[in-house]
Amino acid sequence: MSGPSRELPRWVDIGLIPLVNLSAAFLVTGLVFLAIGESPVDSVIIMLNGAFGYGTGLGYTLFYTTNFIFTGLAFAVAFHAGLFNIGAEGQAYLGGLGVALVCLSLGFLPMVIIIPLAIIAAALFGAAWAFIPAFLQARRGSHVVITTIMFNFIASALMIYLLVSVLSPKGSMNPETRTFDPNAHLPLIHDVLAGLGIAAARSPLNLSFIWALVCAVAVWLLLWHTTLGYQLRVLGANPAAAAYAGMKPQRLIVIAMMISGGLAGFLALNEIMGASNRLLLQFTAGYGFVGIAVALMGRSHPFGIVLSALLFGALYQGGADLSFEKPTITRDMIVVVQGLIILFAGALEHMFRPQIARFFSSSWFKAKEA
């Protein structure tokens, strides 16, 4: 491709350009704040304070960060293989079913057994939901973007049916399962720290945060230090070359999507097993879609994904505090900000590149370098 992909210093490519894009998104956000008659500066201060300024706020920030790490990694793994999985929402939803089934039926087991079982169930159910679109793409050529959208809606209908008619306790009108037994609650970080003699503020932050970081390292190892990871990246960069080199694209497509679905399923560990302790309707709440933005912002690298997940987590928690402090601002404002970030950092990622490239190839910059 000509034009936008001119060589730039690496720090510009992975640092400066995302920052410029992010600034543009925040600039437009500022205009929206002005349009509804709120001071952008005040709002930023409230949001920063809400996200990082006190223990519980920080806990919530990291709690949301956990969700975004899982869905960001999920998107990135498929993306490296050239697949556009926008079905994380449905895969995470089904992952919740897996977690709930384990926690409901095996709640009498000791925690050290339940946790690995729940992790396996989350991954299996998420991967299974990704398998069908993956298989259809690999074997029948139906595009994974469309099928995963369809599967999000099918998952939603399925889960409503299960929660309303099958899983909710007899006589209950609420579409949710009973609360899991205490053994099947993921330990909260502040409880764990208290056990070690460290006082920490209460928040729903739980052990799945650690698991998310483990997954980030695992994805990094997988993609850049294993043969499978290499094959996935070749498939994404050049499917014809992958086939020519004797790799099996059909198999790789299915594997990439199932890993992606499994990672998405882990969202349920945090939300269902860590926080709500029962299966709820719509607990995925758009995290799957935001994962796309998280991965794009993080340049599909696990380290970048953890950083951008932190950004989105802070935005989420800061936004919640903001809507609490200022009654005129609703949590919908955060959806707008997320959308603007997706637009500027994702769809418009090349917008400022020509100008930046021109600056770095200009004689002024070269003279300074020399």
Add this chain to the structure above:
Amino acid sequence: MEWLDLFAQIAGSAIRVSVPLLFACLAGLYSERAGVFDIGLEGKMLVGAFAAGTVAALTGSAWAGLIAAILASVFFALIHGFASITHRGNQIVSGVAINFIAAGLTAQLGETWFDIGGQTPQLPNEARFMGAPWPFAAELRNVPVIGQVYSQILSGQNILVYMAFLAVPLTWWLLYRTRFGLRLRAVGENPAAVDTAGISVPAMRYAAVTCCGVLCGFAGAYLAIAQGASFIENMTAGKGFIALAALIFAKWRPIPAMWACLLFGVLEAVANRLQGVPITGIGEVPVQLMQAVPYILTVFLLAGFIGHAVAPKAGGVPYVKEK
């Protein structure tokens, strides 16, 4: 007799349900036949509905509401165009962004401006598109078949319903019988050939996404000021995606698009009708199953089990002019 009456009622409500799907489906058709994938139909419908509800409430005119809906939706369509045509961004990502911005912005602005739970004010009938019965509708009501079709299905719909069904042959004519349509389909299949013929690919694609915006505006206006009497938060509730499914189901062609939307409309109408009613021999069909049928059918179609859906060849691929 009673059976026929039920049939007419379901058909009538199926038509009303399928109208927004049809507008949005045709909208997607223009965009995707020109090679610009659009999963932002949902978002554009939503801003259209919000603009229609707001302006109709402020001016008291349904037509002003419709125009506002079209303008708002076209503005979002142009953002999508700017990202995916001018800056060659990823069209799926851009669509996701549009859906997010639309969902958040409409809810936030609704809250800021009207402060009634994210809605726009309830509209009086004069500020909506209302249907008027056709002549002799009441007299013919009890004539079997013809009378029922006339008085319960054809008569009494609002003007947007008729416009939606008129848009189908119009789209067909535009796509297959005009120079504009030929060029539009060509930029979706082989943009380089169009470019060689001296026609601007970006200009054609911008024209296509503008058509898409206009029709999504109609879809949104229908929801807020024809079928409903105000904008309600997230009132599209996935209709944009059902329209997308219908578009694939129709294999990106206008006349089948109408049948697909009607089919999905019938499914929804039947689902509403059957809610909690057991069918002899089968038992109660879960309403969620009926709601999932459009998506399941589309997946089957995509898998090649019901014919084969072949997308426009250049769909989703930004065009890079050779230097």
